[in-house]
Amino acid sequence: MLLLILPWYVMGISSELKPEKITSDLRFYEINTCEISLVDFLIQNPNVVYQDHYKISYNNYSSMKCFGTITGIDQINHVFYISIGTSSNLNLVIQTLVWVLIISFIKKNKDVEFSFKFIFSLILSSLLFVLMVFSEERFYLKTLYFFDFSSLQHFVQLFFTIFFVSITSYYILQSRIRSLCHYLPFLYLFIGVFSGFNFNFFTIGLTSFGFVRWFVNKKIWFNFYYLVFLLLLWTNNAYNKEFFVDPDKIRGFSSAMYSSYNVLFYSLFIIFLINGLISIFEIQYNFEIEKYFYNMLYSSSLIFFIGFAGSGIPLFNFLSYYLFGLNKYGINRTNLFELNEWGERMAWRGLSPSAETIGEFFAIIIFIYFYLLFNKNIKYNLFNFILAFISFVGLLASNNRAAFISVLLCILMLIYKKNFKPYMNYILLTGFVGISVILIGINNFSYSLNFLGDSLLSDAIYYSLNEDNYSSSVNYFKDVKQNKSFQYGLISLISIVGFYINRSELWGIFFARHNPEIQDTLFGSGPLNYGQLYGDIDINPTYSFLLPHSSILSLFLFVGIINLTVLIIFILRKSILKIRFSDNIFIYLSIFALLNLLKSDSIIYFSSFANYLFFFYSAYKIKK
Numbered sequence: 001m002l003l004l005i006l007p008w009y010v011m012g013i014s015s016e017l018k019p020e021k022i023t024s025d026l027r028f029y030e031i032n033t034c035e036i037s038l039v040d041f042l043i044q045n046p047n048v049v050y051q052d053h054y055k056i057s058y059n060n061y062s063s064m065k066c067f068g069t070i071t072g073i074d075q076i077n078h079v080f081y082i083s084i085g086t087s088s089n090l091n092l093v094i095q096t097l098v099w100v101l102i103i104s105f106i107k108k109n110k111d112v113e114f115s116f117k118f119i120f121s122l123i124l125s126s127l128l129f130v131l132m133v134f135s136e137e138r139f140y141l142k143t144l145y146f147f148d149f150s151s152l153q154h155f156v157q158l159f160f161t162i163f164f165v166s167i168t169s170y171y172i173l174q175s176r177i178r179s180l181c182h183y184l185p186f187l188y189l190f191i192g193v194f195s196g197f198n199f200n201f202f203t204i205g206l207t208s209f210g211f212v213r214w215f216v217n218k219k220i221w222f223n224f225y226y227l228v229f230l231l232l233l234w235t236n237n238a239y240n241k242e243f244f245v246d247p248d249k250i251r252g253f254s255s256a257m258y259s260s261y262n263v264l265f266y267s268l269f270i271i272f273l274i275n276g277l278i279s280i281f282e283i284q285y286n287f288e289i290e291k292y293f294y295n296m297l298y299s300s301s302l303i304f305f306i307g308f309a310g311s312g313i314p315l316f317n318f319l320s321y322y323l324f325g326l327n328k329y330g331i332n333r334t335n336l337f338e339l340n341e342w343g344e345r346m347a348w349r350g351l352s353p354s355a356e357t358i359g360e361f362f363a364i365i366i367f368i369y370f371y372l373l374f375n376k377n378i379k380y381n382l383f384n385f386i387l388a389f390i391s392f393v394g395l396l397a398s399n400n401r402a403a404f405i406s407v408l409l410c411i412l413m414l415i416y417k418k419n420f421k422p423y424m425n426y427i428l429l430t431g432f433v434g435i436s437v438i439l440i441g442i443n444n445f446s447y448s449l450n451f452l453g454d455s456l457l458s459d460a461i462y463y464s465l466n467e468d469n470y471s472s473s474v475n476y477f478k479d480v481k482q483n484k485s486f487q488y489g490l491i492s493l494i495s496i497v498g499f500y501i502n503r504s505e506l507w508g509i510f511f512a513r514h515n516p517e518i519q520d521t522l523f524g525s526g527p528l529n530y531g532q533l534y535g536d537i538d539i540n541p542t543y544s545f546l547l548p549h550s551s552i553l554s555l556f557l558f559v560g561i562i563n564l565t566v567l568i569i570f571i572l573r574k575s576i577l578k579i580r581f582s583d584n585i586f587i588y589l590s591i592f593a594l595l596n597l598l599k600s601d602s603i604i605y606f607s608s609f610a611n612y613l614f615f616f617y618s619a620y621k622i623k624k
Contacts, residue, residue: 019040019070062145063087089161092161095322121208140198206277226271230267245257253528292368308334310350311350320351326351336393348398360400371588456494472514509542550601575587590616
C-alpha cells in the first residue's frame with residue numbers, strides 16, 4: 001500500500017497550496033506546476049477517478065522533485081488531459097520494488113550465493129543495458145530529464161541504477177528458479193516494462209542468468225556461426241545508417257535505432273536472454289502442467305477484469321500502466337463487442353498491447369482445459385469452468401479468429417489421436433472445414449484465383465509512392481510475375497493464404513517497405529530491429545503504426561531466409577513431428593504457437609516470446 005500511495009503524495013507535502021476544482025479555467029494549474037500531488041488533487045476532484053472524459057498520463061521527462069505531482073492540464077473539446085510528473089531514473093527504482101514485492105510471494109526454493117563470477121556476470125549484464133541506452137539516444141532524449149549523452153558521469157550514475165535493478169532482479173528470480181516456469185503466464189499481466197525506458201525488468205534478470213550460464217557453467221546455446229559470422233555481417237550492414245522507429249506498443253522488447261552499435265548490442269542481448277531462459281527451462285524437473293494451467297486461469301481473469309475496469313475508470317488505467325509495466329495504456333473502450341462504422345467487429349485487448357497476442361493467450365487456456373479434462377488430469381470444477389469461460393469471452397472479444405481456428409484444430413487432432421474409427425475422421429474433418437469457412441466468410445471464396453494470387457503485389461504497389469520509389473521486394477515480385485517463374489507461384493500461394501486470414505493488405509505494406517540487399521535477404525538485418533524497415537523506404541500514409549502482423553515475416557526480416565528455413569525445419573523435426581509417437585501437451589502447444597506465428601506479431605512481445613520458447617523447448621526435450 002505504501003508503494004501504491006506514497007510516490008503520488010510525498011513530493012507535494014511541502015507545498016502550502018491547496019488544489020482547486022478542475023474547470024475549463026486551468027490558469028491555477030498552468031501557474032502552479034509541480035506543487036499539487038496527485039493524491040491531493042484527486043481528494044479535491046474525486047470525479048476524475050471514475051469519469052472517462054479525464055485522461056491521466058505520465059510525464060517521464062520531468063525532474064525528480066516533480067514526481068507524483070501535476071505538471072500540466074490541457075483541455076481538448078470536452079476531454080481533460082492531466083499530466084503527472086515522473087522521473088525515468090526513479091521509475092527504475094520504484095517499479096523494481098513493486099515487482100520484487102509481488103514476486104516475493106512465490107516461495108523460495110533455492111539459496112543464492114554470490115561469488116566473483118556471479119558479480120562479474122551482473123556487471124556485464126548491466127553494462128550491456130547501459131550500452132543499449134547509449135545506442136538509442138534519439139529515443140531517450142524525450143524521456144531522460146537533462147541527461148547528457150556526452151557525459152561519462154551520467155552514464156556511470158545510470159550504470160549503478162541498472163546494476164541495482166540487475167542484482168535485485170537476479171536474486172529474486174534465482175531464489176525461486178525451480179518453480180518459475182509455473183508462473184510464466186503472469187508475464188501477460190506483469191509485463192514489466194519500465195516507464196520511460198525501452199527495456200524490461202524481467203529481461204534484465206534473465207540476461208544476467210545468461211551471463212552466469214556462460215561464465216559459471218561454461219554453456220552457451222549458440223555456435224561460432226552466430227557469435228562471429230552473423231554478428232559481424234549484421235553490424236557491417238548497418239554501418240553508417242541511422243534509421244529511427246518509435247517502438248510504440250512493442251516498447252521494451254524492440255530496438256528503436258538501426259545502427260552498427262545498436263544492432264551489435266541487441267544481438268548480444270538476445271543471445272544472453274535466450275540462454276537465461278534456457279537455464280531456467282533446464283531445471284524444471286518437477287514441472288506440473290496443472291499448476292501452469294491454474295496460474296493461466298488466475299492471470300487471464302485478472303487481465304480481463306482489470307482491463308475492463310481500466311477501460312472506464314481513468315485512475316485504474318493510469319495505475320495499471322505503471323504497476324504492471326505495460327507497453328502502452330490499456331484500452332479505453334468498455335464495450336467488448338463494439339462495431340465500427342462499417343459494421344465490423346472491433347478487437348478488444350484489455351491491458352495487453354496486442355489483441356492478437358492476448359487472444360492467443362485466452363485460446364491456449366481453453367485448449368489446456370480441454371486437454372486436462374480429456375486426459376482426466378483434473379476433475380470438473382465449477383470455479384475452474386467459470387474462469388475458463390471468462391477466457392472464452394476474452395477470446396471472442398479479441399476477435400482473433402485465427403486463434404479460434406488453431407485451438408479448434410488442436411482439439412480435433414487430440415480427439416483424432418484418441419479415436420481411430422474411420423467415420424470419426426470424416427466427421428471431424430468436415431466439422432473443422434465448415435467452422436473455418438464460416439469464420440473466414442463464405443463471400444471471400446467467390447474471388448478468382450488470379451485476383452487472390454495478385455492481391456499481395458497489388459497492395460504493395462498501392463502503398464508504394466511511385467514506380468521510382470518501389471522497394472527491391474516489389475521490383476522482385478514484378479519481375480518474377482512477368483517471367484511467370486516458379487517463385488511467383490510461391491508468392492501467389494502466400495498471397496491467397498494472406499487474403500483468407502485477412503493479412504493480404506498488411507503483408508503488402510510490409511513488402512512495400514522491405515528494401516533488402518541480397519545479404520539482408522539471405523541472413524537478415526539483426527534481431528528485434530525494425531529501424532531499416534520503417535526508415536529506408538517512404539510509402540503512402542497508413543492509418544496507424546502497422547507491424548508486419550506475422551512473426552514469420554519479422555523473423556525473415558531479423559535473420560533472413562536461410563536461418564529462418566533452418567529454424568522452421570528444426571522446430572518441425574525436433575518438436576512438431578513428435579506428434580506421431582507422443583500425446584504430450586507441449587507438442588500440441590508448439591503446433592498452436594507455430595500456426596499463430598504465421599499471422600501475428602506475438603514473437604516481439606516478451607510475454608509470448610518466453611512462453612512459446614518454453615513450449616518449443618519442452619517439446620524438443622521429449623524423448624521417443
